[in-house]
Amino acid sequence: MIKIGLTGSIGMGKTTTGQMFVDRGYPLHDADATVHRLYKGAAVPLIEAEFPGTTGPLGVDRAALSSRVIGNPEAMKRLETIIHPLVRRQEREFYDQARADGIEMVVLDIPLLFETGAExxxxxxxxxxxxxxxxxxxxxxxxxxxxxxxxxxxAKQMPDEEKRSRADYIVDTGRGLDAAAAQVDAILKDIKRRFAQRGE
Structure with a gap:
């Protein structure tokens, strides 16, 4: 199975681009969406223990948590130590299920892909x-x-120009949806060609 890592800085159009892959039949694991679910479930008691008063009946109070960690690198690191392993576990479960279903290619939407070594x-x-x-x-x-x-x-994210220099492929969303969709189609075609040549 081919694993495509999809990433991009905030506001670049990653969610919209990810949906284009889904629309073409490729399952996507969204790390941000996973965090949202964890903030209403498994992560709640862990975050409350580390940051008392930041959760309630509906789960994590994102505004309260943000006020504790934004601009505080040490607190942000403690939060990431809680969240990242939980997200990774969900990602592995997604991947294992897709492989069991015989899916040829999946997309992993990872906002901090380079920053966390996820490449x-x-x-x-x-x-x-x-x-x-x-x-x-x-x-x-x-x-x-x-x-x-x-x-x-x-400030937490790698500069866009460095991400672009390290990418296998780039989708420029600044030129409109149709142009982005055409880029996605071309990327999928080239990935399939490359991996077919490698016998994968």
Whole structure:
């Protein structure tokens, strides 16, 4: 089975691009969506123990947790120590199920793929990118987003130009949906050709 690692900085259009792979019949494991589920389930008691007062009847209070970890690298590291192993376990379960189902190719949506060394877990890396102005406009249009929060998130992420230089493929979402979809089709065609040549 071919594992495609999909990544990109905040506001680059990764979620929309990921859906394009799903629309073409390739299962996708979304790390962010997994975290959302964990924040309502398995992660709740672990986070409450580490950050008292940041959870409630509905699970983790994201605003309360953010106020404790944003801008605090040591606290963020403690949170990641809780969350990353849980996400990895869910990812392995997804991969094992897809393999059992005979799926030829899956997509792993991993926001911090390079930053966490996750490229070692995938066969190819697709980076979703756009120009800086487009990225900023998209992110600051999100509910509850502030310039401070945006800059803090960006500071944790590898610069876009470095991600692009390390990518096997790039999807530029700054040119519209049709152009992005055409890039996805071309990438899938080339991945299949490459792996067929390798006998995989």
């Amino acid at each position: 070692d877990r995938v066969d190819v890396v697709v980076v979703v990118s756009a120009d800086a102005d487009t990225q900023r406009q998209r992110v600051l249009a999100r509910p509850g987003m502030t310039v401070e929060k945006f800059e803090a998130i960006k």
